[in-house]
Amino acid sequence: xxxxxxxxxxxxxxxxxxxxxxxxxxxxxxxxxxxxxxxxxxxxxxxxxxxxxxxxxxxxxxxxxxxxxxxxxxxxxxxxxxxxxxxxxxxxxxxxxxxxxxxxxxxxxxxxxxxxxxxxxxxxxxxxxxxxxxxxxxxxxxxxxxx
Numbered sequence: 001x002x003x004x005x006x007x008x009x010x011x012x013x014x015x016x017x018x019x020x021x022x023x024x025x026x027x028x029x030x031x032x033x034x035x036x037x038x039x040x041x042x043x044x045x046x047x048x049x050x051x052x053x054x055x056x057x058x059x060x061x062x063x064x065x066x067x068x069x070x071x072x073x074x075x076x077x078x079x080x081x082x083x084x085x086x087x088x089x090x091x092x093x094x095x096x097x098x099x100x101x102x103x104x105x106x107x108x109x110x111x112x113x114x115x116x117x118x119x120x121x122x123x124x125x126x127x128x129x130x131x132x133x134x135x136x137x138x139x140x141x142x143x144x145x146x147x
Contacts (some may be wrong), residue, residue: 027052051077058084 027050034044040062045055056066067081072095080093 062086 027048029046030049031045031047033046034042036042040060041058042060043055043057045053047053050071052068052070054066054068056064058064058066063083063085065083067079069077069079072078078093078095080091080095082089082091084090
């Protein structure tokens, strides 16, 4: 239920933010419908006169699928679709930022690191062998000797 409220709040916040760009204050709801089942399944959708629209369906507290759209201040239609489930909120859309590609030199160095084992100094290898050789056997540890 918390996820549903979180996603619904995010959608409404985006719709409100998009509406604040519009100078026409007389926007009204053109279409609005909601269906909530006792088992937890739900679906809703709405559309306003200034081009804002949203729809979502899912199973309360477990998963949701939906999307929303609005017009940017430049007049371009922005559409976002999303899935919210056990893997988190996963939006998709042309407006969302994407990370830059990894440079070829970095990819090459990562591949080199993956294929070559880490080098150990000979002194470090000797110390590791010494530590393993001089450990006392487990049967003599934590036993007191009284004389």
